[in-house]
Amino acid sequence: MNATFNIWKTSRATYLKFLENYSLEQLNKIPEGMSNNLIWNIGHIIVSQQGLVYRLSGLPRYVSDEMTAKYQNGSVPTGNTTQEEVDEIKNLLISTMNQTISDYEKGIFKEYTPYETKTGFSLQNLNDAIEFNNYHEGIHLGFMMKIKRFI
Template sequence: MDATFKIWETNRKLYLSLLENYSLEQLNKIPEGFSNNLAWNLGHIIVAQQGLVYRLSGLPTYVSDEMTNTYKNGTKPTGKTTQAEIDELKGLLFSLMEKTKEDYANGKFVTYTEYTTGTGFHLATTMEAMNFNNYHEAMHFGFMMNIRKFI
């Protein structure tokens, strides 16, 4: 488990470092040929982790339904994410990670509803979901690295 959390923490630090270099306008820009922006990718990884790890474990998430509905699979960015929303998402990068570590250490993850992701990964346990989450976040980080070249 230590490696899973270590990888996740490194991913999240990379996200924050990348985001710190762009203005709100740049974070909201959807470059030609792309379907989303930096802001949406940030929100998406946060709500995806909550869904994959918490919701499928039968636990309540720590994000609002509004946030989930804004950034879940199948949504598109509006290009109108506010600075307050960006700041909230940046804070959630680490507060939710710490909460997940705490909940894991306290044995809160007992059951899991099996799920097959859109990319074909079959998840049967919370641990598999946490490991897949690292893959998912790295994939979106790659998307963001590509987007940044065009903003």
């Protein structure tokens, strides 16, 4: 899993650069013809990872129910994200990753409920979920690269 975690760390560092290099206005801008923005994509990957890894393992998530509702599959931005929310997302971007790696190394994950993603991936265990998460985050990074061309 070292390679998988290293890929994840690199991915999250790339997301962090968006939070550090774009203004609040740019993070919130939804380009014409698109349904979300930069900050929604970052919130979404955090919430999705928590669901794929913790919820499906029967463990509590490290994100609030409110955040989950705001950024889960099928949601769309409903207004501008505040600077305080961006700061929370920035913290969670790294803290949830570090916590997951620590929890994995401690062996706290004991069970996993198999899950089929909307894209047809069959996740049978925790390792499948962690590896799929990297793929999922890559998809959203691609969306963000497209969005940034229009802001």
